[in-house]
Amino acid sequence: QVQLQESGPGLVKPSETLSLTCSVSGYFISIGYHWGWIRRPPGKGLEWIGTVSHTGTTYYSPSLRSRITISLDTSQNQFSLRLNSVTAADTAVYYCAKEGDSGFGAFHVWGQGTMVAVSS
Amino acid sequence: QSALTQPASVSGSPGQSITISCTGTSSDIGSYNYVSWYQQHPGKAPKLMIYDVTNRPSGVSDRFSGSKSGNTASLTISGLRAEDEAEYFCASYASSITLLFGGGTKLTVL
Numbered sequence: 157q158v159q160l161q162e163s164g165p166g167l168v169k170p171s172e173t174l175s176l177t178c179s180v181s182g183y184f185i186s187i188g189y190h191w192g193w194i195r196r197p198p199g200k201g202l203e204w205i206g207t208v209s210h211t212g213t214t215y216y217s218p219s220l221r222s223r224i225t226i227s228l229d230t231s232q233n234q235f236s237l238r239l240n241s242v243t244a245a246d247t248a249v250y251y252c253a254k255e256g257d258s259g260f261g262a263f264h265v266w267g268q269g270t271m272v273a274v275s276s
Numbered sequence: 277q278s279a280l281t282q283p284a285s286v287s288g289s290p291g292q293s294i295t296i297s298c299t300g301t302s303s304d305i306g307s308y309n310y311v312s313w314y315q316q317h318p319g320k321a322p323k324l325m326i327y328d329v330t331n332r333p334s335g336v337s338d339r340f341s342g343s344k345s346g347n348t349a350s351l352t353i354s355g356l357r358a359e360d361e362a363e364y365f366c367a368s369y370a371s372s373i374t375l376l377f378g379g380g381t382k383l384t385v386l
Contacts, residue, residue, distance in 0.1 A: 175354045191377075194322075201279070202314070202322065202365050204375040224293050231301030251321055261375040262327035269321050 178252030298366030
């Protein structure tokens with residue numbers, strides 16, 4: 157059974173970089189599937205951040221592309237998110253998720269989510 | 277690319293059926309059969325209920341069904357139950373390899 161777990165700081169200062177890691181158990185991320193990051197700001201809906209394939213190919217939200225990097229660390233069976241120059245608008249619950257044998261954007265397995273606040 | 281459009285809220289009584297719409301454009305829903313639906317209870321992670329417009333993941337009740345016509349996708353829940361009360365989000369693949377979410381619909385079971 158595949159399980160995902162997000163980790164990272166719960167508080168980031170404005171203009172700094174938000175860094176999160178998603179640890180995967182039950183499946184080697186280098187074998188297959190796409191792995192994504194999604195967030196939900198307080199009082200708002202879900203927002204797709206980006207996705208990385210098992211080969212390291214990345215797909216980013218156009219609105220965030222200039223500030224984000226998603227990468228794989230197959231040695232640790234993890235994938236990560238870096239979001240630069242954060243503002244209060246980046247305050248959200250951040251989820252990592254795994255796609256299945258289906259179309260782009262169908263995330264079958266999710267982490268529990270981690271709250272990140274941007275504040276000085 | 278704008279978010280997909282969903283009604284802010286819908287409601288129904290136990291046992292009834294409800295349908296939630298999700299309207300996009302010819303660049304997303306209208307061109308691709310990659311529409312997903314997610315259920316999210318407060319404080320919980322989203323759960324995939326429908327993928328590729330009509331498919332249910334293993335373990336999801338057959339009371340949940342999906343469809344699409346033109347630029348609009350729909351999620352229908354039949355035989356409403358109290359535990360169905362949650363927020364529902366649609367998502368669609370869009371051109372240039374991006375993913376759009378809807379704004380979310382809060383379902384109230386009366």
